[in-house]
Amino acid sequence: MTKVGPGVAWVFGAVHAIVLVAGLYYALVGLGDGNLPRLGGFVAGIAALVVLDLVERRLDRIPVAFLLARLGLYFAVAALDESGLSRALFVLVPFAAYLRFGRAVGLALGGLCLALLVAGYAVWVPGWYRDATYLSDLLMFGMGLVLAIAMADVATRERRAAARVAELSVATERNRLARDLHDSLGHHLTAVAIQLEKTAEFRTRDPAAAEQALSDARESVRHALRDVRTSVGALRTGPPTLRAALAELAGQDDSVTVRVDGDEPNLDQASVTALHRVAQEAVTNARRHAGASRVSVSVAFGAAATRLEVSDDGRGFEPAAANGSGFGLLGLRERAALVGGECTVESRPGAGTRVTVTVPRSRYSAGERIG
Structure with missing residues (x-):
């Protein structure tokens, strides 16, 4: 199960806005029956969808409940919309399902939406299959489903690719830091160990040589600290x-x-x-x-x-x-x-x-x- 990221979240808002504008235009030019309560319910339904989108993005939990709530609002808005153009909202069902639950669920819900539309025509519109208007609506709805699923597939692949690139970048940086620490810190610590052994060996026999070895050890430690700071600094932006x-x-x-x-x-x-x-x-x-x-x-x-x-x-x-x-x-x-x-x-x-x-x-x- 994956999250609906901001890269595709705009699709929901865009479709909601198009449906709202189409429904209002249909009512304002007098194509409907002028039922203001019905128009108000239609606008309220679109507003509820916008709020649902915002809440879902913020919480990112219980995705099944959000999908069911979205589906219920789509039915309510479609029932209140006199123009019938709100059917376009249903193409977002497989789109959201594909992003959230994967390809199989998205395709299954896409097929279900198409089947429900055909069933609705069969029940309420006798002879619809001989009417060019309904056949055109069905064709456009099917094309919308295909495009929505294709867009969800592209978004999913891009998200996976981005995650893979991030993983590779982290692995590359880890390998580079490992090489840096091995090549620099390991070298300096080996030098410090040898110089300290030399200090202990010459402390009584040659104090000057022992002091020089101790000075060299201190210098190696300073080099090691500088290299460690450089490696740590490489982690920052x-x-x-x-x-x-x-x-x-x-x-x-x-x-x-x-x-x-x-x-x-x-x-x-x-x-x-x-x-x-x-x-x-x-x-x-x-x-x-x-x-x-x-x-x-x-x-x-x-x-x-x-x-x-x-x-x-x-x-x-x-x-x-x-x-x-x-x-x-x-x-x-x-x-x-x-x-x-x-x-x-x-x-x-x-x-x-x-x-x-x-x-x-x-x-x-x-x-x-x-x-």
């Missing part, structure tokens, strides 16, 4: 723009320079976060593993894509031999792929490293631009 994110990154380390070319488009938050994290990880790898003294980060906002490049003057490595060795190359590629982008790593021993990530423009809006 990133800055609203990529320009702001990179400016913050450069402000944390004097050896990092940032260059931005072009006006930043209206990047979605997923792209901003992914590019920001790639830049963070590439800079961290350059400083921690490559011993780089200078790191350059550049981003170019082009007509077809956003291109991020991180270059360093470190010792370099063989990319083919580095996967799984703690350099985080897999994590960089995973982040780029998550937003439909591509990541390439160019490096060789003694020649530094360049990491490039390209996110296509289809990932973000081409409208509003940020200065």
